[in-house]
Amino acid sequence: NAGVTQTPKFRILKIGQSMTLQCTQDMNHNYMYWYRQDPGMGLKLIYYSVGAGITDKGEVPNGYNVSRSTTEDFPLRLELAAPSQTSVYFCASRTGPNTEAFFGQGTRLTVV
């Protein structure tokens, strides 16, 4: 059982470039999340989705976009990358309210 899979694991972007971080889960979870890890700040919620076709903003959505066309996939799009977006990004999923979240292995992104 693969669980939550993120690709790529590492990426270096130049300022102004764009990219998509991929996240897929094979657990048939309705809820999916994108977080970024800021030093000393734990995990900050970027966007989340409660099902295909439904997405909503989290705590730090600026500079990012998401889509949820299928239950399995929840890609995160960075447009016009900025150094402030240098971070480790985690995707997570869960069945529904009051259930635990399962995390992917993370994507380390550096913007130079």
Place this chain on the structure above:
Amino acid sequence: ILNVEQSPQSLHVQEGDSTNFTCSFPSSNFYALHWYRWETAKSPEALFVMTLNGDEKKKGRISATLNTKEGYSYLYIKGSQPEDSATYLCASPYSSASKIIFGSGTRLSIRP
């Protein structure tokens, strides 16, 4: 309390000692309280999801309690071992059952 807050930020404990730390969260519109264990260079893994006031959960040497009326949860580790060294995160979907917001974590280091 307007956010999820954890204290202390970091803790250094002698091997064999017991320890505990705190998570505070908004007590209104409570849905659930999550605890996760996050080892360096890995992904967060769920320890507990707690929903009922007075709830107590245990997994091996780790246990947690929940007070939803006053908005706090305690995590206890009995007889700390080096493998307990990690960051412990709590999270609460306090504004929406769907949106999981994390505290900044307690970084625990165990001295041999």
